[in-house]
Amino acid sequence: MSETLIVTEVVNSVVVTPVNNKVEIASVGVQGPTGATGATGATGAQGATGATGATGAKGDTGATGATGDTGATGATGATGSSGVVSVTSPITNSGTSTAANIGIDQTSITIAESQVTNLVTDLSGKVATSRTISTTSPLSGGGALSSNLTLSVGAGSTSTAGVLQLTDSTSSTSTTTAATPNSVKTAYDSLLPRLATLQYKSGAYYANGNYNGTVTPVTNTTYYHPFFVPNAVTLDRLAFITGSSFSGTSTVRMGIYADNNGIPGNLILDAGTGSGTTANQTVQITISQSLSAGTIYWLAFNSQTAATINTHYGASNSAVAGLPIMNFMTSSSFINQVSYSQASVTGAFANASSPTSSNIAFRLSYRVA
Secondary structure (H helix, E strand, C coil): CCCCCEEEEECCEEEEECECCECCCCCCCCCCCCCCCCCCCCCCCCCCCCCCCCCCCCCCCCCCCCCCCCCCCCCCCCCCCCCCCCCCCCEEECCCCCCCCEEECHHHCCCCHHHCCCHHHHHHCCCCCCCEECCCCCEECCEECCCCCCCEECECCCCCCCECEEECCCCCCCCCEEECHHHHHHHHHHHHHHHHCCCCCCCCEEECCCCCCEECCCCCCEEEEEEEECCCEEEEEEEEEECCCCECCEEEEEEEEEEECCEEEEEEEEEEEEEECCCCCEEEEEEEEEECCCEEEEEEEEEEECCCECCEEEEECCCCCCCCCCCCCCCHHHCCCCEEEECCCCCCCCCCCCCEEECEEECEEEEEC
């Protein structure tokens, strides 16, 4: 058995390895390509430290650190001496050294007139004590202003002006008390059922007054007369009467108005016109108008064209008669002082506008359907 020697070229060197104690050398071939770099060997031991280099430039200042805890409170200082408040007149001090009580002694103060702003001017506008207050009934208690005065008002009566006690009574006969609105309403509410018994009758005529005298109306002036309706009705006629001395031809417009707190208000019905042509003539105007129960209305009369002698039955009187109801009035003394009139009314009626009180009343009538 033979051994073979393998010769391998390593970096231009020949390494001979005996095989079976024989060396066989063949020819050296061409150097092969460089082999891959081998792994880095282990790091050698650290060399000695070199000399210290020069000091570098100063770095930036770092951020301020957090504030430390507050230190303990120091000991209290010694108490100082007590203070004393000293004052001079007119200022006073009735307190102590630890609690002053400052005041002013007004008995020690003298102020000249010149030191008070506008004193003389202000006093000149005041009422002198020599002035007096005079009173007339029912006020009493006047006198000089040099002392306090007490003014008073005496009690009133039917003959003396003065203070009246209010009362809610609806049956009192006192002449020294005054009715309240409540007592008036109570009496009114009590009256309504009684008025309801005064029922209108169908086909009957009712007048605002039985006036036997005659009055000449002012042309184009509307005269308003109130009347009360106790039960709901429908009227089918309005009428007026020419006077006993009437002559010529007249044109009279009639109508019905609503009540507005005691005066004529809005127009309810313009009944149109009727013409008087002879004396003592009852002139009727046909209508159809429903009226509500328990309500006050106003009859309207306006002579828009005057006759030669334009008299009509009515009255002119200053007596206060109250509110006429139906045809129960039998005397011209019952003329209604609460009648109203309005001048310069021509043509068709409109709502009443600022009527004024009048003491003239005409004999007007209406018929229930």
